[in-house]
Amino acid sequence: MALQAYLSGGSLHTSLGLGLDAHAAALANPTPDMLALPAKIKLPITLQDEDAPEAIPYHLAHSKPLTDIRTRYFSILENVVGNALESANLTQEQRQKTGLFLGTSSSDVCLIEHDFHEKLKTNRNTQPLDLYCSMDNLGAQLRQTFNLSAQGMSINTACTASANALLYAAAALHTGRLDHALIVGAEILNVTTAYGFQGLELLTQSAMRPFDTRRDGLVLGEAASAVVMTRQKPKLPALQLCGGATLSDDYGMSAANPDGTSIARVINQALQHANVQPQQISAIKAHGTASLLNDEGESAGLKRVFENMPDITAIKPYIGHTFGASGLTELLILNACLNEGFLPGTRGISEQPCEKLGITLNQSAKQILNPKILCNQFGFGGNNTSLVVSYG
Numbered sequence: 001m002a003l004q005a006y007l008s009g010g011s012l013h014t015s016l017g018l019g020l021d022a023h024a025a026a027l028a029n030p031t032p033d034m035l036a037l038p039a040k041i042k043l044p045i046t047l048q049d050e051d052a053p054e055a056i057p058y059h060l061a062h063s064k065p066l067t068d069i070r071t072r073y074f075s076i077l078e079n080v081v082g083n084a085l086e087s088a089n090l091t092q093e094q095r096q097k098t099g100l101f102l103g104t105s106s107s108d109v110c111l112i113e114h115d116f117h118e119k120l121k122t123n124r125n126t127q128p129l130d131l132y133c134s135m136d137n138l139g140a141q142l143r144q145t146f147n148l149s150a151q152g153m154s155i156n157t158a159c160t161a162s163a164n165a166l167l168y169a170a171a172a173l174h175t176g177r178l179d180h181a182l183i184v185g186a187e188i189l190n191v192t193t194a195y196g197f198q199g200l201e202l203l204t205q206s207a208m209r210p211f212d213t214r215r216d217g218l219v220l221g222e223a224a225s226a227v228v229m230t231r232q233k234p235k236l237p238a239l240q241l242c243g244g245a246t247l248s249d250d251y252g253m254s255a256a257n258p259d260g261t262s263i264a265r266v267i268n269q270a271l272q273h274a275n276v277q278p279q280q281i282s283a284i285k286a287h288g289t290a291s292l293l294n295d296e297g298e299s300a301g302l303k304r305v306f307e308n309m310p311d312i313t314a315i316k317p318y319i320g321h322t323f324g325a326s327g328l329t330e331l332l333i334l335n336a337c338l339n340e341g342f343l344p345g346t347r348g349i350s351e352q353p354c355e356k357l358g359i360t361l362n363q364s365a366k367q368i369l370n371p372k373i374l375c376n377q378f379g380f381g382g383n384n385t386s387l388v389v390s391y392g
Contacts, residue, residue: 009088163327221320263301
């Protein structure tokens, strides 16, 4: 039986702008200069290693200087969360009974780094990471700011974090524990994450080209996203989470099994949970990181499940990889486009299928009505998640 979990009200902020309408407008007729290119920025921390590079590739959602990361961090998130709650028309009483499900990879690491950087100015021997650190620091701040219920959780499963937050929230609604849930995805610039990806040689020096013969890595992105989920179907057309699955893959710390077995397994379980057959899927929102092994694993997994491949779209070429926030962020971007009746395309990327991968991405905005869509998210540490959503 499909889950009775509907998205009601949502907001997000990425490099494409603020709000669902801005993202739909941007992707209705995208131009090549909208691709998320790796900007060079100065590290917001003084390095002692003379051999360390002075700049790293990072795609920022804003052009504002990184002078007050704490203000910027909370203002972005609180603005997005406030917009989501307001657009869902929740009363103050309903908010007090709304559980928070937060998905993030790095939580407030950027604040800890900033604190260290400030202390270095007066004490070169200061100890790094001496602030109190908890994955729920951000969740506690949001609950207090918006007077939310104590129910919910903070989830860090790498790049699948906010996708898993959606599943946990839907389960809480399904069991009757909650009538409303607020799901939040948050990922803000931090040096620790950037150096990790650089050390793994996963960063491109050009553009993200998933499933393309020219693919050579990803661009790091920032995002804040939030949506309210409810058991009551909204009066207007809405996105429904029909089902999903999350499984572990022990192939490696930074990639799924390239033979596609683990990817196919999580997709099949998601379809079974949603009571949907492969031939009923009208489109796929790919994870599409443009890294070599991830694209191999995803394409091999899709070919194991689908005899006839549905239309495939990829969001990351426009906003970069937003890690823990990417599951929710990309779903909301997809929702914004579906509100306008189209599936977004990536012109010029994987237009001709790579001989090895055999995946062609949708090239332009394509009209799509009452679709069922498979949404993939695969993360470091072997966590793989697939969601099945419908719109109507």
